Amino acid sequence: MNTSLILENVLSPPILFFFLGALAVLLKSDLEIPAPLPKLFSLYLLLAIGFKGGLELQNSNLSGPLVPTILAAIFMSLLIPIICFFILRLKLNVFNSAAIAAAYGSISAVTFITAESFLSNQNIPFDGFMVAALAMMESPAIIVGLLLVKVAGPKERPKERQMKWLEILHESLLNSSVYLLLGSLLIGFLTAAFNPSGVTKMQPFTGSLFYGVECFFLLDMGIVALQRLPALKKAGSFLIAFAVFMPVFNALIGIFVAKALNLGPGNALLFVVLCASASYLAVPTAMRMTVPEAKASFYISTTLGLTFPFNIVIGIPIYMGLVNHFIPITN
Numbered sequence: 001m002n003t004s005l006i007l008e009n010v011l012s013p014p015i016l017f018f019f020l021g022a023l024a025v026l027l028k029s030d031l032e033i034p035a036p037l038p039k040l041f042s043l044y045l046l047l048a049i050g051f052k053g054g055l056e057l058q059n060s061n062l063s064g065p066l067v068p069t070i071l072a073a074i075f076m077s078l079l080i081p082i083i084c085f086f087i088l089r090l091k092l093n094v095f096n097s098a099a100i101a102a103a104y105g106s107i108s109a110v111t112f113i114t115a116e117s118f119l120s121n122q123n124i125p126f127d128g129f130m131v132a133a134l135a136m137m138e139s140p141a142i143i144v145g146l147l148l149v150k151v152a153g154p155k156e157r158p159k160e161r162q163m164k165w166l167e168i169l170h171e172s173l174l175n176s177s178v179y180l181l182l183g184s185l186l187i188g189f190l191t192a193a194f195n196p197s198g199v200t201k202m203q204p205f206t207g208s209l210f211y212g213v214e215c216f217f218l219l220d221m222g223i224v225a226l227q228r229l230p231a232l233k234k235a236g237s238f239l240i241a242f243a244v245f246m247p248v249f250n251a252l253i254g255i256f257v258a259k260a261l262n263l264g265p266g267n268a269l270l271f272v273v274l275c276a277s278a279s280y281l282a283v284p285t286a287m288r289m290t291v292p293e294a295k296a297s298f299y300i301s302t303t304l305g306l307t308f309p310f311n312i313v314i315g316i317p318i319y320m321g322l323v324n325h326f327i328p329i330t331n
Helices: 003-010 013-026 036-059 066-088 094-105 109-121 130-136 138-152 165-174 176-194 196-208 210-228 231-260 265-276 282-290 296-326
Strands: none
Touching: 003 013, 003 296, 013 109, 013 210, 013 296, 036 109, 036 130, 036 176, 036 196, 036 210, 066 094, 066 130, 066 138, 066 231, 066 265, 094 138, 094 231, 094 282, 094 296, 109 130, 109 210, 109 265, 109 296, 130 138, 130 176, 130 265, 138 176, 138 282, 165 176, 176 196, 176 282, 196 210, 210 296, 231 265, 231 296, 265 296, 282 296
């Protein structure tokens, strides 16, 4: 493993701002980002990567690795929750196991964005169609998690906790992040195809501003992540270990799938990051609504308090080192 990759990543402005936010909590500073802004930053980042992904998608070879990669991404979002569930069942009940498994089968868009910035800093090319894989991996994991509750959970649950599948499908397929990503992807694709001047007009918004907004968002994420750390004590050593080692295990599976797909190093890293990341937004929202028996402190503190900072600080460089080791640069 090339430790210089980790050092270069840690010293990049977005990660340094993440540390700045975390340090503010440790030092008990009154620094805070007003409540509406983090949501706005999140929506902006999703819109920008979706739009840029659509532009690149229009210029890419649709007969190449696009469809196989998206199908493989969906397959991984179905497989990972099942693997996680059986590991978690060693210590936890059905409800907590299914909720956490769904979170780890889903994705973190911010981790994906950080990986894109890492690749850009390393001058490693990647394709815009990976954004489509990002959008496709969130919903299946939610559905698998709920099916695990249905199959492995008690046959009789209180009436108010019975699953309403139409509402579940609506929430998993049309939640804000999936909807905005897919919509922005389509708009970027149509703009590049039929209105090239629109691409130029959007560039200052989706291009020049992007890095600064990412830094601001990670500043807030540093604050929130460290605030979640105390809840990890309640989760116990088993979940703490799970939150660190499960992403690495999922990344290793992702590397061999990426190799089978013949993805280049840049696309391979993004695919691996999708496999290794965990949702702390969409899945918790769905789980709170449909599996109230699961402890939110478990699936939020593990994903946001530990897995997210692990991935963006040292996970991404480690995964890049593994990609370089297992996948020849010539691919």
